[in-house]
Amino acid sequence: MASVKADAGTISYREAVAEGIAREMRRDPAVVCLGEDIGAAGGVFKTTAGLFAEFGPQRIWDTPISEQAIVGAAMGAAMTGIRPVAEIMFSDFLACCWDYLANEIPKVRYMTGGQVTVPLVIRTANGGGLGFGAQHSQAVENWALTIPGLKIAAPSTPADVIGLMASAIRSDDPVVFFEHKGLFASKGLLPPEGHLVELGKAAVVREGTDVTLVALAYTVPIALAAAERLAAKGISTEVVDLRCLIPMDMTTVLASVAKTSRLVTVEENPHQAGWGATVVSVVVDEGFQLLDAPVRRVASANVPLPFADALEDEVMPTVDKVVAAAESVANF
Amino acid sequence: MTKASSKRATPPPGDAADFVQLLTPDGERVSHPDYSVDFNDDELRGLYRDLVTVRKLDAEATALQRQGELGIWASLLGQEAAQVGSGRALREQDMAFPTYREHGVLYCRGIDPIMPLGLFRGVDQGGWDPIANKFGIYTIVIGAQTLHATGYAMGIAKDGKVGTDEGEAVIAYFGDGATSQGDVNEAFIFASVYNSPIVFFCQNNQYAISEPLTRQTRVPLYQRASGFGFPGVRVDGNDVLATYAVTRAALDNARHGNGPTLVEAYTYRMGAHTTSDDPTRYRVAGEIEEWQAKDPISRVRKLLERENLADAAFFTEVDAQAKVEAVELRERVLALPDPDPSEMFKHVYPHGSPEVDEQAATFAAYHASFEGAQH
Ligand SMILES: Cc1ncc(C[n+]2csc(CCOP(=O)(O)OP(=O)(O)O)c2C)c(N)n1
Numbered sequence: 198m199a200s201v202k203a204d205a206g207t208i209s210y211r212e213a214v215a216e217g218i219a220r221e222m223r224r225d226p227a228v229v230c231l232g233e234d235i236g237a238a239g240g241v242f243k244t245t246a247g248l249f250a251e252f253g254p255q256r257i258w259d260t261p262i263s264e265q266a267i268v269g270a271a272m273g274a275a276m277t278g279i280r281p282v283a284e285i286m287f288s289d290f291l292a293c294c295w296d297y298l299a300n301e302i303p304k305v306r307y308m309t310g311g312q313v314t315v316p317l318v319i320r321t322a323n324g325g326g327l328g329f330g331a332q333h334s335q336a337v338e339n340w341a342l343t344i345p346g347l348k349i350a351a352p353s354t355p356a357d358v359i360g361l362m363a364s365a366i367r368s369d370d371p372v373v374f375f376e377h378k379g380l381f382a383s384k385g386l387l388p389p390e391g392h393l394v395e396l397g398k399a400a401v402v403r404e405g406t407d408v409t410l411v412a413l414a415y416t417v418p419i420a421l422a423a424a425e426r427l428a429a430k431g432i433s434t435e436v437v438d439l440r441c442l443i444p445m446d447m448t449t450v451l452a453s454v455a456k457t458s459r460l461v462t463v464e465e466n467p468h469q470a471g472w473g474a475t476v477v478s479v480v481v482d483e484g485f486q487l488l489d490a491p492v493r494r495v496a497s498a499n500v501p502l503p504f505a506d507a508l509e510d511e512v513m514p515t516v517d518k519v520v521a522a523a524e525s526v527a528n529f
Numbered sequence: 530m531t532k533a534s535s536k537r538a539t540p541p542p543g544d545a546a547d548f549v550q551l552l553t554p555d556g557e558r559v560s561h562p563d564y565s566v567d568f569n570d571d572e573l574r575g576l577y578r579d580l581v582t583v584r585k586l587d588a589e590a591t592a593l594q595r596q597g598e599l600g601i602w603a604s605l606l607g608q609e610a611a612q613v614g615s616g617r618a619l620r621e622q623d624m625a626f627p628t629y630r631e632h633g634v635l636y637c638r639g640i641d642p643i644m645p646l647g648l649f650r651g652v653d654q655g656g657w658d659p660i661a662n663k664f665g666i667y668t669i670v671i672g673a674q675t676l677h678a679t680g681y682a683m684g685i686a687k688d689g690k691v692g693t694d695e696g697e698a699v700i701a702y703f704g705d706g707a708t709s710q711g712d713v714n715e716a717f718i719f720a721s722v723y724n725s726p727i728v729f730f731c732q733n734n735q736y737a738i739s740e741p742l743t744r745q746t747r748v749p750l751y752q753r754a755s756g757f758g759f760p761g762v763r764v765d766g767n768d769v770l771a772t773y774a775v776t777r778a779a780l781d782n783a784r785h786g787n788g789p790t791l792v793e794a795y796t797y798r799m800g801a802h803t804t805s806d807d808p809t810r811y812r813v814a815g816e817i818e819e820w821q822a823k824d825p826i827s828r829v830r831k832l833l834e835r836e837n838l839a840d841a842a843f844f845t846e847v848d849a850q851a852k853v854e855a856v857e858l859r860e861r862v863l864a865l866p867d868p869d870p871s872e873m874f875k876h877v878y879p880h881g882s883p884e885v886d887e888q889a890a891t892f893a894a895y896h897a898s899f900e901g902a903q904h
Binding site: 233234236237238239241259260261262263265266289290293328329330332333468469498499500501503504505506507508509511512518521 | 600648649651652653669670671672706707709710711737738739740744745805806810811867868870872873874877884885888892895
């Protein structure tokens, strides 16, 4: 991984999406983007701003309103050697094209005996916290986690957006790339040209000795804020940003648990079948002897996300909830 | 594929010459061989009042959003005639399935206009009873409601509720963008082969967020119906009389068991897609002015004036009354109570579930622990 220069300037998470795509489009003429409103409008979240002006309609395809067609056509286009970067406006609408995600794309290579690969990226605005209601707010990385054949990236910082985007586009595997709506406005360092973050490499974003928090995307800043509060209470917290769900970097997680002996996962998806359950199952299976306390999972409640801001906060993980869970395992 | 997106091969399917019109932008009545209305003077004045009121309430909602009182609002500005015309064409027994923009139809159904504002203020999920009010929930996942509507139509047909003057019919609202969704095309097929009592009512407002109509189609949308085996009609969607006449006829056709119709109401979205959108990024110069001249309200006013059906006092009173309703709406929205947090566990399952009940109990205990700590 290239290191991020401290003097490189800053960039927002939102801008980093377009920057990450643009860097790859300059590098590789086979990269094209397709999706709804991604052209002159620059995307409804402005995550493709500037791409149409730079690359034009030959490489930025504003499509009719059909998620099935966007992802289905991305698959077909990928068979020609193109590297499509398909946008699904809200990750909730991955459900509208699920056949292609679940049955078609991840199975092409397998079912052709390795002869056909579809190197494509499906990018999508994911997650809650903005009061968009039950059908525009879900964190659905775990949907994709049920499907062998897909890779899953969910960056938490602008530098990781750029670094993981480069790896996702260059990958011969189909990658589902989750951009978090709640992080779009956040800022971070602009990484230098050529910055790459390998898929499936977690980052230890804060070191500690008493408790390990494993977080992803939007929950990373929540875990970091919790760690700060826990420090004031004398609890030293290590925070692992998982970055990807497939491949899942359990080596880094297990190494952290070996240090702290205590684990809390911080997940935005509902508790039922969340990605943390997979993390925990591996830790219990391979690292049971490392643990000094029960494992806790902080996740969203098992309810649809309410429209009401006040209720949404109650459903989702918060710093308070993470602090309470971490304290309970630290004081076990 | 790359070629197709580089330039528009065909002229936009926007040439409106062949639509049904009964009232011109200048407020002149014109006749049509297949469609007519027989409104009395009171009814015409009533339509004018509806149009003015829904525009005013909609403007108030937009203002509330701008002032931070609503999360988002999808304005119907410019589409009042399409919505009032079709909404008033519905009979009491008819069922409507809206998108997120059908505030005018909601008004015509007699539903309290505050309902969608509660939703977009984020204090409840909307709250009207779709079955009792014969008006479905706002549907934001594009196109899905056309299939809900089709299934509903298949259901009432199975129950023998069609075939007479008192029969039931269904109307499904959707936009031009939605016509690209598989769902909508699949709804056409199901409705067609089951000869379902349904009207597919497409408000072609020329845009799907930033994408112009040419991104969705190369043929006029109403013509698509013939490929599915049922009639398609294009109506001047800024003409409340024609929209009423065409929708009424299509609904009656459906209720008598004669199957589906696609109505394309040719109109224009005068505002932004939603309050989160900036249309200056994609609108074509001169377009707004061109459509302003076809305003759905001013043509009815011209008609009322031309035929001496209303005087200045009437117009002043309608405006004043609409303003009163808008002010009232604002006050009631600002007074909407915040929901109790325990609400979030309700209605996940009709009779609860062990998991959700346990979560609710844990949640209550967790909150109680904070309250304890504060004392
Ligand atoms: C399945 C799905 N895809 C994308 C969106 C995002 N979206 C919201 S409104 C809209 C455009 C719809 O345009 P149209 O059907 O013409 O209706 P209009 O908003 O113009 O009334 C899009 C793409 C969505 N809500 N649902």
